[in-house]
Amino acid sequence: MLRVFCLLFVFLSLLVTPTLHAQSLIFGVVPQQSAKKMVKSWQPLVDYINSYTGLRIEFQTAKDIPTFEANLSEGKYDIAYMNPFHFVVFNSTAGYKALAKQKNKFLKGIIVVHKDSEITSLDALNGAEIAFPAPAAFAATIVTSAKLRKENIAFIPRYVNSHDSVYLNVEKQFFKAGGGIYRTLGSSSANTSLRVLWESPDYTPHAIATHPTLGEDTRQAIINALLSISSDASKAHILKNLGLNGFISADDSHWDDVRELGISSLSRPHS
Numbered sequence: 001m002l003r004v005f006c007l008l009f010v011f012l013s014l015l016v017t018p019t020l021h022a023q024s025l026i027f028g029v030v031p032q033q034s035a036k037k038m039v040k041s042w043q044p045l046v047d048y049i050n051s052y053t054g055l056r057i058e059f060q061t062a063k064d065i066p067t068f069e070a071n072l073s074e075g076k077y078d079i080a081y082m083n084p085f086h087f088v089v090f091n092s093t094a095g096y097k098a099l100a101k102q103k104n105k106f107l108k109g110i111i112v113v114h115k116d117s118e119i120t121s122l123d124a125l126n127g128a129e130i131a132f133p134a135p136a137a138f139a140a141t142i143v144t145s146a147k148l149r150k151e152n153i154a155f156i157p158r159y160v161n162s163h164d165s166v167y168l169n170v171e172k173q174f175f176k177a178g179g180g181i182y183r184t185l186g187s188s189s190a191n192t193s194l195r196v197l198w199e200s201p202d203y204t205p206h207a208i209a210t211h212p213t214l215g216e217d218t219r220q221a222i223i224n225a226l227l228s229i230s231s232d233a234s235k236a237h238i239l240k241n242l243g244l245n246g247f248i249s250a251d252d253s254h255w256d257d258v259r260e261l262g263i264s265s266l267s268r269p270h271s
Contacts, residue, residue: 024056025218028077030068030086030206031061032133032163032184044238045229052225055218064161065134072096078211079222083107084258085138087207091252095212098255099219100226103248106202109143112170112185112194113177122151122198129156131166131178138258140166143200144179146261164188183243204255208247223249 027049029042038061046059057079062068071077072090080096084107090096111130113119125148132141140163148155158175160166163184170178171190177197185191208226210219229235230246239246 024058025078025214026060026076027057028060028062028068028071028080030080030082031063031065031161032137033187034162034164035061035063037164037187041242045242048229048235048238049222049225052228053221055221065137069136075211075213078214079208080210081206081208083136083138083206084204084255085136085142087209088255088258089136091209091255096209097212097219098207098209098250098252099223100208100247101250101254102205102244103230103246105205105245107139107205108182108202109139109141109147109200110180110182110185110196111144111147111177111198112167112180113197114170114173115193115195117176117195119176119197122148122153125155125177126153127155128176129158131158131160131169131175133161133163133166133179134159137163137179139181139200139203140179140184142261143203144198147198147200164190167191167194170194187243204257207250207255223247 027046029038031038033041039059042059046057049055050057060077062071068082069086072080072082072086073094075094079099082090082096087096087098091098111122111125119125130148132145135141135157141157141159145155145157160169163180166178166180167185167188167190169175171193182199185194185196188194210222226247227249229238230248
């Protein structure tokens, strides 16, 4: 009887174990660019993490930033790369925990105009329609919009869903100006047609954060992989394609500079 029980236990274990190993983790990335460009940039990093850790992680993005926000709110991502504002909000509401951030890097919001534009000061944007990625894009929208309001410059925001769309719209001169960040501007096909009119002070950059249910062993495995690729010269091309220079460990308090702006809810992103 004991032998039969043992055989039954082994058989059930074989049935259960593959299911556990087959479970994938979802790595969600804020959709700053087209889905095709993001897969090309991010999939090599995800593949490296999988190879290094033995985990099964799947890359995902969303059709636009509001959808990405909704997915974070519902806890659909096990791991996520999100802007500083998103981290502050979803750390508070959904419990996402900081894991890593880009090393030796701060985030600046920029306002760009066409290189041939006669605009040389922010005052010249008074009354203009200005392109932004989405209401809650931290540096590209929130920081740049706050600067314009501080200078009492009236403007009409137009949200075009991604950083790339901002740059293309300004390149084609559908809008006089647009909000963005240096990293996405540098990888945009419109880069050579645009000029930076204004840049913001530095802020803590995007976070890689994990869902509160993700175990510490898994978190440690992922940060080990991120630290490893950051020091592996043979893999530098993976980070270069992302416009990143490597990662360091992070904790929730690193985004206190963003919290000091007093923005805590997606319902009032321009506070």
